[in-house]
Amino acid sequence: MQKQISVSGIQPTGTLHIGNYLGMLKGAVDLQNSGQYDCFYFIVDLHSLTGEFKAEEKRQQILEVAAGCLAAGLDPKQSTLFIQSHVPAHTELGWILNTITPMGELSRMTQYKDKADRMENNVGLFTYPVLMAADIFLYNASVVPVGDDQDQHVELARTIARKFNGRFGQTFVEPKAVHTTTPRVMSLDNPERKMSKSLPAGCIFIDDAPEVIKKKVMSAVTDSGSEVKYDPTNKPGVSNLLEITSALSGKEILELEILFTGKQYGEFKSYVAQVITDYFAPIRERKAKLLKNPEKVLKIFAAGSAKANKIAEKKLAEVYEKVGLI
Ligand code: AQP
Numbered sequence: 104m105q106k107q108i109s110v111s112g113i114q115p116t117g118t119l120h121i122g123n124y125l126g127m128l129k130g131a132v133d134l135q136n137s138g139q140y141d142c143f144y145f146i147v148d149l150h151s152l153t154g155e156f157k158a159e160e161k162r163q164q165i166l167e168v169a170a171g172c173l174a175a176g177l178d179p180k181q182s183t184l185f186i187q188s189h190v191p192a193h194t195e196l197g198w199i200l201n202t203i204t205p206m207g208e209l210s211r212m213t214q215y216k217d218k219a220d221r222m223e224n225n226v227g228l229f230t231y232p233v234l235m236a237a238d239i240f241l242y243n244a245s246v247v248p249v250g251d252d253q254d255q256h257v258e259l260a261r262t263i264a265r266k267f268n269g270r271f272g273q274t275f276v277e278p279k280a281v282h283t284t285t286p287r288v289m290s291l292d293n294p295e296r297k298m299s300k301s302l303p304a305g306c307i308f309i310d311d312a313p314e315v316i317k318k319k320v321m322s323a324v325t326d327s328g329s330e331v332k333y334d335p336t337n338k339p340g341v342s343n344l345l346e347i348t349s350a351l352s353g354k355e356i357l358e359l360e361i362l363f364t365g366k367q368y369g370e371f372k373s374y375v376a377q378v379i380t381d382y383f384a385p386i387r388e389r390k391a392k393l394l395k396n397p398e399k400v401l402k403i404f405a406a407g408s409a410k411a412n413k414i415a416e417k418k419l420a421e422v423y424e425k426v427g428l429i
Pocket of ligand 1 (some may be wrong): 113114117118122123124125126128129139236248249250251252253285286288289298299300301302410
C-alpha cells in the first residue's frame with residue numbers, strides 16, 4: 104500500500120525554540136517514526152529571506168537549524184531532509200502558482216498583515232504562502248505537520264490546488280494541516296503572542312543551558328492571583344506553562360493542577376524549569392556534538408536535496424505539461 108506523504112519546513116532565522124519543537128518538530132518526528140508516512144522535511148531558507156537578515160549570518164543559521172532538526176529526532180534514514188534553495192523546482196512551481204493565486208486571497212493572510220506591520224514590507228512576504236503551496240505540492244503531500252499559525256496558509260494551499268486542478272485537470276493533492284497537542288506555544292514574556300524566533304526575548308531555545316532555562320521560566324509573565332489553574336482566557340501565562348509542562352512530562356494538565364494545589368507560582372515555575380531542562384538535555388547534547396562536525400551535517404542535507412530534486416523535477420515536468428509549456 105502506498106504510504107501517505109508528510110511535508111513540512113522550518114525557517115533558518117535563528118535557533119529553534121520549544122514552540123518550534125512542540126508545535127511542529129515533535130509532530131514531524133512522530134509521523135516519521137510511525138512508519139506510515141513518506142516524510143520530506145526541509146529548511147526553508149528562501150522563505151527566511153523575507154525577514155530581516157544578514158548574509159554573513161545566514162549560513163550559520165542554516166547549520167544551526169539543520170543540527171537542531173537532527174538532534175530533535177529527524178532521521179535521514181527515514182525522512183528526506185533537505186534545503187529548499189537546493190531544489191529549484193520550488194521557486195519554479197511557486198511562479199506558476201503565483202499566476203493563478205488571487206491577490207484578494209493573499210491579502211487576507213493574518214501572518215502577512217502582522218509581519219507587514221512590524222517589519223519592512225516586501226513582495227516576498229506577501230507571496231510567501233504561494234511558495235509554501237509549491238513546497239507542499241511538489242511531493243504530493245496529504246499531511247503537513249505545523250503549528251496552528253500556519254493553518255491559514257495550508258487552507259490557502261487547498262484553495263490553490265482546487266483552482267489549478269479545476270483549470271488544468273487533477274494535478275495536486277489537497278493537503279491537510281496536522282497538529283500536536285500544543286499547536287501554539289505562547290511567548291514567555293507576553294502570553295498573548297506566540298513564541299517566535301524573531302521575538303527572542305520570550306523564547307526558550309532547545310539548547311538553552313539549565314540556568315538560562317531557570318532564569319527565563321522564573322521571570323515568565325504569570326497572572327494575578329496565585330492559583331495554578333488552567334484558564335487560557337484569564338490566566339494565559341500559567342496556562343501556557345501548564346501546556347508546555349504537560350506535553351513534555353506526559354502528565355495531564357489536571358494532574359499538574361492537583362500537584363500544585365495550595366502551592367505558589369514560584370514552586371510551580373521551578374518544577375516547569377526542571378521538566379524543560381530534563382527533556383531537552385539529550386537534544387542539547389546531540390546538537391552540540393553535531394555542530395562540532397558541520398560538514399557532516401551539510402552532507403546529510405546535500406544527499407537529501409539530491410533525492411528531493413529527482414521527485415520535485417518530475418512533478419514540475421507534469422505541471423509544465425499541464426499548463427502548455429514545452
Ligand atoms: N510558538 C509556536 N507554537 C507552535 N508552533 C510554532 N511554530 C513556530 N512557532 C510556534 C511552528 O514551527 C514551524 C516552523 O516555524 P517557522 O520557522 O516558520 O517560524 P517561527 O519560529 O515562527 O520563526 P520566525 O519566522 O522567526 O518567527 P515569526 O513567527 O515572527 O515569523 C512552523 O510549523 C510553525 O507553525
